[in-house]
Amino acid sequence: MTREIEKAADIPVVQIATIVPIMLTVGTNRIVPGVAIPHPVGDYSNGPEGDRRVRRELLERALKALQTKIDEQTIFEKE
Template identity: 60%
Template sequence: MVKAIESYGIPVVHICTIVPISQTVGANRIVPAVAIPYPLGDPAKTPEEEKKIRRAILEKAIKALQTPISEQTVF
């Protein structure tokens, strides 16, 4: 799906828990997530801590969208 969207010139960021899989499927901009069951958070954290985690991952993804790349890149 990532490659299909990018074929139209729309940059995509793949937030993932297992980076090698994203690389194998051809994602160009890869942002690692927290863990498989909770990619954008950690239920053991307080709501405030989880919000910080989510914000950091999303800010990294937005920066990745703005970054010109020429090959697969893990941010």
């Protein structure tokens, strides 16, 4: 789905999900590894504030991925 959206719209699409090999297999170009399968962009283990912090960090990384010129499939890990 990610690949076809990117192709049809000709815009960068970043995918945040947990199983990175699947994203690599299906042809996602900009990959941000998520937290866990049932909550890819959140984590309540450190309470509601911790959850928001995690989400903010992931989205900032996603925005960075969208602004990064890449030539091949790239995984954007936490720095």
